[in-house]
Amino acid sequence: MNDDELEAMLDLLHLHGVGPARARWLTAEHQPSEVVAALRRGHLPERLGQAPPGVNRQLVGRWSVALRAQDSSGALERHRAAGVEILWPGHPRWPFADDPDPPSVLFALGNTALMGEGHWVGVVGTRRCTSIGRRVSRQFAADVVAESGREVGVVSGLAAGIDAGAHEGALAAAGRVIGVVACGLDVPYPKSNTSLWNRVAADGLLLSESPLGSAPERWKFPARNRLIAALSDLVVVVESHAAGGALGTADEAAARGVTVGAVPGSVLSSASKGTNALLADGCPLICSARDVLDLVGFVPKSPEQLELLPTGSDVRAARPEATSALERRVLAETLGGPVHLDHLLMSVSAARSEVLLAVQRLVSVGMLAMEGSRVALSPGPPADVLAAAKCEGPSSDVRRPATGQSYRSPP
Amino acid sequence: MQGRIPSAVVDGIDGCPITVEVVNTGVGTPRFVMVGSPDVTIRESRDRVRAALMSSGLKWPSTLPLTVNFAPTDVKKHGAGLDLPIALAVLVASKQLDSSQVAGFGAVGELGLDGSIRPVPGLVSLAEAIACDELLVPLQGGGEAALVRPGRVRGVDNIADLVAGLLGEGPLPPLIEPPIPTGDPPRISEFADVRGQPMARWAMEVAAAGGHHLLMVGPPGAGKTMLASRLASLLPPLEPADALVVTRIHSVAGLRLPGSGLNEHPPFRAPHHGMSEVALIGGGSGFIRPGEISVSHAGVLFLDELGEFPQKVLDALRQPLEEGVVRISRAHGSATVPARFQMVGAMNPCPCGEGGAEGQCPCSPRDRVRYAKRVSGPILDRFDLRIEVTPPDPAFLLGSSTEETTATVAKRVAAARAIARSRGVRANADIPDHRLEELAPLDDRATACLQRAMVAGKLTARGLRRVQRVARTLADLEGGHQVLTEADVTAAMMLRVRLSIAGNVTA
Numbered sequence: 001m002n003d004d005e006l007e008a009m010l011d012l013l014h015l016h017g018v019g020p021a022r023a024r025w026l027t028a029e030h031q032p033s034e035v036v037a038a039l040r041r042g043h044l045p046e047r048l049g050q051a052p053p054g055v056n057r058q059l060v061g062r063w064s065v066a067l068r069a070q071d072s073s074g075a076l077e078r079h080r081a082a083g084v085e086i087l088w089p090g091h092p093r094w095p096f097a098d099d100p101d102p103p104s105v106l107f108a109l110g111n112t113a114l115m116g117e118g119h120w121v122g123v124v125g126t127r128r129c130t131s132i133g134r135r136v137s138r139q140f141a142a143d144v145v146a147e148s149g150r151e152v153g154v155v156s157g158l159a160a161g162i163d164a165g166a167h168e169g170a171l172a173a174a175g176r177v178i179g180v181v182a183c184g185l186d187v188p189y190p191k192s193n194t195s196l197w198n199r200v201a202a203d204g205l206l207l208s209e210s211p212l213g214s215a216p217e218r219w220k221f222p223a224r225n226r227l228i229a230a231l232s233d234l235v236v237v238v239e240s241h242a243a244g245g246a247l248g249t250a251d252e253a254a255a256r257g258v259t260v261g262a263v264p265g266s267v268l269s270s271a272s273k274g275t276n277a278l279l280a281d282g283c284p285l286i287c288s289a290r291d292v293l294d295l296v297g298f299v300p301k302s303p304e305q306l307e308l309l310p311t312g313s314d315v316r317a318a319r320p321e322a323t324s325a326l327e328r329r330v331l332a333e334t335l336g337g338p339v340h341l342d343h344l345l346m347s348v349s350a351a352r353s354e355v356l357l358a359v360q361r362l363v364s365v366g367m368l369a370m371e372g373s374r375v376a377l378s379p380g381p382p383a384d385v386l387a388a389a390k391c392e393g394p395s396s397d398v399r400r401p402a403t404g405q406s407y408r409s410p411p
Numbered sequence: 412m413q414g415r416i417p418s419a420v421v422d423g424i425d426g427c428p429i430t431v432e433v434v435n436t437g438v439g440t441p442r443f444v445m446v447g448s449p450d451v452t453i454r455e456s457r458d459r460v461r462a463a464l465m466s467s468g469l470k471w472p473s474t475l476p477l478t479v480n481f482a483p484t485d486v487k488k489h490g491a492g493l494d495l496p497i498a499l500a501v502l503v504a505s506k507q508l509d510s511s512q513v514a515g516f517g518a519v520g521e522l523g524l525d526g527s528i529r530p531v532p533g534l535v536s537l538a539e540a541i542a543c544d545e546l547l548v549p550l551q552g553g554g555e556a557a558l559v560r561p562g563r564v565r566g567v568d569n570i571a572d573l574v575a576g577l578l579g580e581g582p583l584p585p586l587i588e589p590p591i592p593t594g595d596p597p598r599i600s601e602f603a604d605v606r607g608q609p610m611a612r613w614a615m616e617v618a619a620a621g622g623h624h625l626l627m628v629g630p631p632g633a634g635k636t637m638l639a640s641r642l643a644s645l646l647p648p649l650e651p652a653d654a655l656v657v658t659r660i661h662s663v664a665g666l667r668l669p670g671s672g673l674n675e676h677p678p679f680r681a682p683h684h685g686m687s688e689v690a691l692i693g694g695g696s697g698f699i700r701p702g703e704i705s706v707s708h709a710g711v712l713f714l715d716e717l718g719e720f721p722q723k724v725l726d727a728l729r730q731p732l733e734e735g736v737v738r739i740s741r742a743h744g745s746a747t748v749p750a751r752f753q754m755v756g757a758m759n760p761c762p763c764g765e766g767g768a769e770g771q772c773p774c775s776p777r778d779r780v781r782y783a784k785r786v787s788g789p790i791l792d793r794f795d796l797r798i799e800v801t802p803p804d805p806a807f808l809l810g811s812s813t814e815e816t817t818a819t820v821a822k823r824v825a826a827a828r829a830i831a832r833s834r835g836v837r838a839n840a841d842i843p844d845h846r847l848e849e850l851a852p853l854d855d856r857a858t859a860c861l862q863r864a865m866v867a868g869k870l871t872a873r874g875l876r877r878v879q880r881v882a883r884t885l886a887d888l889e890g891g892h893q894v895l896t897e898a899d900v901t902a903a904m905m906l907r908v909r910l911s912i913a914g915n916v917t918a
Contacts, residue, residue: 342607
């Protein structure tokens with residue numbers, strides 16, 4: 001598409017009531033500029049196919065009025081100024097070549113070359129997730145990235161809850177990330193995800209089929225889900241309520257022959273009703289990042305090759321020799337899950353300030369993360385450092401309680 | 412014949428001198444008129460005075476046209492403390508006493524119907540304000556007045572004895588000696604009872620030593636209330652000047668003063684979250700009462716269930732937290748009341764209370780964020796120390812404690828406070844921004860450590876200054892080395908964590 005056609009396409013997409021299906025119908029036999037010209041004259045172009053439901057004279061009249069009100073909206077210029085790349089069917093990087101329901105154009109912010117490489121896993125789920133679901137999505141996304149040496153990337157929808165967890169996990173492990181959003185690329189939604197949104201744009205790729213400035217509308221979210229399914233080699237539903245939107249993503253994936261896996265959950269948890277139903281329908285069970293990699297068909301490369309893969313984050317350059325004995329002791333304590341600083345101070349026999357300094361160093365090199373007063377292993381720390389920590393073994397200090405109970409917090 | 416007795420009413424926490432004048436106008440029908448902006452509590456005093464005089468064998472001048480005036484007129488008068496001066500002035504106006512017999516006396520006190528004299532709130536401030544040679548006050552609570560007018564206060568038990576004394580028919584009421592500070596330790600809640608929670612213990616010690624505001628987040632049963640109550644016992648006794656201010660505020664608030672009459676120890680107040688803004692901040696209609704923040708002046712204000720306080724009430728704390736005084740304005744006037752308190756907050760991590768632990772808590776992240784948002788960012792930001800507490804392992808609660816006792820820790824706290832005072836600040840939490848570089852210099856490694864935290868977005872500029880103050884206190888607790896080290900700032904950051912409940916809160 002040349003610039004004039006793109007400009008006309010943007011004008012069409014800005015019209016109220018023009019979504020992917022109507023845009024496709026309008027431009028099936030005509031160039032966008034012809035359609036715009038015809039509408040400005042007050043009628044639809046000749047020889048259009050069967051009109052989709054809901055299109056009537058009044059709607060066409062409103063489109064005409066809206067298009068006549070402005071000669072050219074200058075939308076293309078605005079998109080280019082914002083650094084947004086526009087892809088269209090036939091573009092060398094167009095990812096939806098064989099898709100049954102492709103967008104008319106695709107707006108991209110970030111590294112569009114990402115789409116061509118490696119495998120992609122869609123990690124999706126409900127916005128109203130449990131803390132476990134959030135943790136699982138974060139952990140699995142990070143592990144998938146780390147264990148595949150960044151070969152497998154993570155696609156999600158940048159919604160609250162599971163989606164956000166998936167993006168966070170993948171970014172924390174310096175993985176390849178795509179966020180497919182429902183509104184304009186300059187309208188972060190939900191607002192609480194703004195910084196995550198910007199990180200995905202900076203370190204990965206943000207995609208949308210809506211032009212800049214488009215508000216989040218209800219119908220756009222299910223539409224966005226089909227793009228996640230189309231981009232993925234596997235869709236993992238982490239948590240979904242009985243009639244959740246994530247099930248829509250699963251349906252879209254099934255329609256495209258993309259495998260859908262589901263993470264099992266408690267039968268008492270409403271947020272796992274949908275995923276458990278998927279499992280009952282015969283979806284593969286996802287219990288670890290390993291399951292994900294097997295389903296994607298990822299073949300681990302030899303250790304030498306893994307070593308050569310860029311890790312993307314130089315803070316992970318820390319090696320066993322760079323960590324002190326005390327730091328390895330601290331790491332060893334965290335192997336079993338997050339521990340409270342109280343626990344560390346009591347189980348590691350060293351001066352209070354020394355222990356805290358060790359924690360601080362491990363946090364600053366990215367091996368540990370602080371969650372409130374708790375210390376946890378950060379997603380995907382270097383395997384050799386972990387191995388060294390495991391050699392330290394669990395704590396056997398005298399200050400263990402006599403009952404033999406662990407006081408790993410929380411109890 | 413005119414009776415004239417100096418007295419006073421409470422205005423804010425200060426006394427406002429009032430002259431009570433009663434005059435027999437000599438013409439007109441018998442009456443008893445009060446002028447000079449009395450409020451309803453004072454209008455009632457006519458009936459109390461009449462009953463008290465008649466039941467004490469004195470005469471109520473029912474045949475005289477009497478006018479009672481309270482000067483100055485523009486001050487709104489309230490309270491029953493003017494009963495006694497009204498009674499004395501009436502006795503003079505009705506010639507039962509001679510004006511020479513009451514010359515030089517000021518008076519304040521509420522009358523009972525049987526002629527007994529009852530204490531009134533704010534005797535400390537009232538005694539300060541009344542200009543006279545000797546002051547007649549209720550015997551009960553007279554020690555408060557004697558604090559500020561040693562040797563010139565007489566404690567009156569009932570009006571019959573007083574009148575007899577003034578007439579020379581009996582002894583004058585006794586002079587009251589100012590109470591002697593007992594130096595008694597307060598009722599101590601033992602710090603060694605806190606076991607298995609080294610970070611929490613440490614945070615308490617630092618809070619006590621530096622006067623830092625402290626927020627504890629943890630599930631029910633984690634010991635938040637127990638920890639907070641221990642904090643007061645770690646604080647050093649009040650300075651004499653503070654003790655008097657605290658006593659005055661407590662006296663005005665109508666609180667019972669300790670046996671010696673003087674508040675020697677920092678107050679500890681734990682108001683319920685259902686309290687109104689007026690009860691917390693002070694105010695009220697008619698006359699201005701000190702609120703909880705003033706009652707906890709120079710002490711600890713413990714806000715349990717911080718998330719349950721209405722946001723409006725919490726946000727009203729911001730100005731007093733900043734300035735150490737609260738300015739209250741009402742239609743009848745305004746008052747500035749001291750309110751330099753140490754704020755200790757406690758809240759659950761999430762609506763269900765369990766929080767933290769993965770798999771234990773059914774609250775969704777959205778519920779948690781909503782819960783965290785009940786406390787506004789500016790209030791969360793005021794806390795120099797923010798820790799998460801978890802229930803200690805039961806194994807640590809059995810057997811004898813090996814933790815340090817209150818006496819040991821309080822000694823370290825007192826030493827650290829002395830170091831801070833030698834730098835010219837009351838406590839490290841009060842170090843002004845412009846003196847931080849001078850009083851809390853950082854070595855290279857500490858600077859690099861803070862820079863890393865700021866670049867990583869874990870520390871804001873304001874958070875940096877708070878961390879620096881806490882690090883100063885940590886150094887003072889270790890003997891007061893001048894230049895702060897990496898260990899100091901690291902520990903300070905670990906004692907001021909980003910709360911995992913509040914994803915939106917940055918350090």
